[in-house]
Amino acid sequence: MVSGAPSLRSYRLTTLEDDGADFRVRPMLIRAPVLRNERLISDYWQLTLDAPAVADGAQPGQFAMLTIARQDGLTPLLPRPMALCRWDRAAGSIDVVYRVVGEGTAALTTWRSGEQMTTVGPLGTGFKLRAGASTILLLGRGIGTCSLTALALRGVSEGVRVVAVASRRDKQAAAGAALYGGDGSIEIIDVLDTDGSSDPAAVRRELLRRFDVTGPDQIFVCGSERLLRLAADLGDSHGAEVQVSIEAHMACGIGYCHGCSSGAPGLGEEAPLVCTNGPAFRVARGALA
Amino acid sequence: MSVRPDLSLDIGSLHLANPVMPASGCFGPELGDLIDLDRLGALVTKTIFFDRRSGNPADRLTETGGVMLNSVGIPSPGIDGFLTSVLPRYVASSPPTIVSIGGLTIGEYERVAARLDGVSGIAAIEVNISCPNLEAGGLEIGSDPMAVEAVVRSVVARTSVPIIAKLTPNVTSIVEIAQAAEAGGATAVSAINTLLGLGVSLEARRPLLGNGAGGVSGPAIKPVALRMVSEVAQAVRIPVIGVGGIATARDALQFLAVGAAAVQVGTATFTHPDSMLRVIDGIEAWMRERGLHSLGQITATIGKRAPERADVAASALPRIRATALEAPMGHP
Numbered sequence: 001m002v003s004g005a006p007s008l009r010s011y012r013l014t015t016l017e018d019d020g021a022d023f024r025v026r027p028m029l030i031r032a033p034v035l036r037n038e039r040l041i042s043d044y045w046q047l048t049l050d051a052p053a054v055a056d057g058a059q060p061g062q063f064a065m066l067t068i069a070r071q072d073g074l075t076p077l078l079p080r081p082m083a084l085c086r087w088d089r090a091a092g093s094i095d096v097v098y099r100v101v102g103e104g105t106a107a108l109t110t111w112r113s114g115e116q117m118t119t120v121g122p123l124g125t126g127f128k129l130r131a132g133a134s135t136i137l138l139l140g141r142g143i144g145t146c147s148l149t150a151l152a153l154r155g156v157s158e159g160v161r162v163v164a165v166a167s168r169r170d171k172q173a174a175a176g177a178a179l180y181g182g183d184g185s186i187e188i189i190d191v192l193d194t195d196g197s198s199d200p201a202a203v204r205r206e207l208l209r210r211f212d213v214t215g216p217d218q219i220f221v222c223g224s225e226r227l228l229r230l231a232a233d234l235g236d237s238h239g240a241e242v243q244v245s246i247e248a249h250m251a252c253g254i255g256y257c258h259g260c261s262s263g264a265p266g267l268g269e270e271a272p273l274v275c276t277n278g279p280a281f282r283v284a285r286g287a288l289a
Numbered sequence: 290m291s292v293r294p295d296l297s298l299d300i301g302s303l304h305l306a307n308p309v310m311p312a313s314g315c316f317g318p319e320l321g322d323l324i325d326l327d328r329l330g331a332l333v334t335k336t337i338f339f340d341r342r343s344g345n346p347a348d349r350l351t352e353t354g355g356v357m358l359n360s361v362g363i364p365s366p367g368i369d370g371f372l373t374s375v376l377p378r379y380v381a382s383s384p385p386t387i388v389s390i391g392g393l394t395i396g397e398y399e400r401v402a403a404r405l406d407g408v409s410g411i412a413a414i415e416v417n418i419s420c421p422n423l424e425a426g427g428l429e430i431g432s433d434p435m436a437v438e439a440v441v442r443s444v445v446a447r448t449s450v451p452i453i454a455k456l457t458p459n460v461t462s463i464v465e466i467a468q469a470a471e472a473g474g475a476t477a478v479s480a481i482n483t484l485l486g487l488g489v490s491l492e493a494r495r496p497l498l499g500n501g502a503g504g505v506s507g508p509a510i511k512p513v514a515l516r517m518v519s520e521v522a523q524a525v526r527i528p529v530i531g532v533g534g535i536a537t538a539r540d541a542l543q544f545l546a547v548g549a550a551a552v553q554v555g556t557a558t559f560t561h562p563d564s565m566l567r568v569i570d571g572i573e574a575w576m577r578e579r580g581l582h583s584l585g586q587i588t589a590t591i592g593k594r595a596p597e598r599a600d601v602a603a604s605a606l607p608r609i610r611a612t613a614l615e616a617p618m619g620h621p
Contacts, residue, residue: 026322027322027323028322028323029322029323029324029562029563067560067561069560069561071561074507074508074536074557074560075355076352077352077355077356077357077507077508077556077559077560078350078352078357078559078560079559079560104352118560118561118562120323120562248347248348249347249348249349249350249351250350251350251357251359251556251559252317252319252320252558252559252562254317254319254320254322254323255317255319256316256317256318256319256320256335257314257315257317257350257361257559258335258344258349258361258364259349259350259359259361260347260349261344261347261349261364270343270344270364271343271344
């Protein structure tokens with residue numbers, strides 16, 4: 001999800017939920033046993049929950065609300081929306097990857113195998129992969145890459161060429177190429193701040209080289225305002241649809257608290273809710289001023 | 290004791306199977322995907338205004354220092370949208386529906402109430418008086434006893450269902466406001482709404498919320514709410530619905546013990562979506578353990594009214610006092 005949603009006001013976003021491409025299931029409230037909760041690298045952690053009810057209906061780009069407070073506890077008060085990074089329907093498990101950035105995520109590292117976590121999901125309107133798309137481009141930065149991994153796997157399973165830019169600060173940031181898995185079926189462009197390769201101009205040059213003949217049919221972006229700008233620009237020049245996953249503070253995750261209004265103008269009186277109308281939205285053509 | 294405790298109660302013509310209901314704004318029929326709504330004492334809608342309105346700019350809510358801070362701004366589909374697309378989703382559940390109404394002028398409250406009158410499925414109206422009064426320079430209606438009495442009186446005159454006035458804590462004397470609501474003809478009062486607060490980001494050099502200030506809620510405000518509910522319950526003859534920081538059955542029992550007839554659960558539903566069900570189960574278990582058979586044996590057993598309660602089981606009272614009293618009564 002792209003943080004700093006207010007700056008998205010400069011983009012015209014439309015909702016994807018009426019496209020009817022995906023079947024969205026009713027969310028479930030479960031106490032999900034923790035299977036694993038391990039540090040990947042530096043301050044990046046991966047949590048695996050036994051949550052068949054969530055895994056069964058999950059779609060790429062959806063999320064779950066995880067209550068970090070234990071069952072009889074109230075701290076932290078608000079659950080955290082976490083992108084469903086991967087899931088295994090056969091095993092009934094879901095994976096989320098999180099970065100320790102505050103008290104809530106620090107508390108999340110204390111969860112041990114066997115403890116049961118209040119979990120609600122699957123939630124939200126995810127990305128829409130168009131039937132007939134032959135090439136898709138994914139632009140992910142940092143932890144935002146986690147919103148794109150399941151979509152990449154879906155694309156590969158449907159025979160779509162998947163090109164994924166995995167942008168991160170440095171090699172101590174886990175949320176890069178490793179999140180996509182290493183079976184080689186996804187063309188991963190791993191870029192870093194430390195060597196300048198993550199600079200949008202450098203990323204653009206690399207992408208133009210890869211797409212010199214045929215451009216992507218769809219572009220999906222998450223985790224960076226700069227990458228969103230690049231995606232919108234590439235979308236305009238290639239005639240590709242652009243979808244973005246955005247992040248917001250939320251309390252309920254299912255649409256009644258209205259805490260996560262996306263602030264995107266032009267869609268009626270109340271702005272769309274990130275939790276149900278999103279978190280994935282379509283970026284309108286010619287969105288850049 | 291094998292007899293199942295009776296958790297039911299009446300607030301005017303409003304009959305509740307148990308004393309636990311959501312706080313307005315912290316509930317929607319969407320929650321029915323996660324929990325069995327039919328187990329709740331009542332359902333309470335978000336505040337409805339006459340016209341459609343959008344909410345406030347992002348960020349609308351955040352967590353800071355152990356509390357939730359929100360300024361959602363009460364987006365509303367307006368009375369027409371509410372009646373056609375929202376209310377039917379409430380009425381589909383069996384508990385009585387309490388409709389929260391708001392207004393930016395006294396006239397707006399009247400118009401909303403008049404449109405709700407006689408609509409099937411509306412069991413009561415909660416009047417959210419924590420709205421800025423555009424006719425009084427934006428001063429909260431709920432902070433002016435005369436405005437509160439006038440609003441309540443005008444709503445009562447236009448409807449036949451019980452009227453509950455939801456009191457704001459952001460006043461010098463909540464007792465005075467409660468008495469004004471009672472004088473205006475309210476069937477009950479609910480207390481308290483959120484406390485006004487401000488969160489600040491030093492790094493961004495701006496408030497945490499897009500609208501600036503917001504309402505503080507969560508377990509940290511429970512002592513404030515208990516004090517106010519206790520004072521109000523002793524000062525008015527109408528029932529008081531306690532709200533503010535309730536997350537567990539013990540919290541709810543403390544409110545009942547200081548004089549609340551029922552309770553509302555708000556922020557805790559965000560933490561654990563089944564909090565209300567756990568509060569109901571916990572109250573019942575607590576009563577069973579003590580051989581209590583009705584809520585009346587708990588209500589107002591702490592505070593000035595306690596000595597007047599002749600019907601309190603002799604064995605129950607000392608244990609309630611010993612286990613439920615966490616904060617000293619009177620002025621803190």
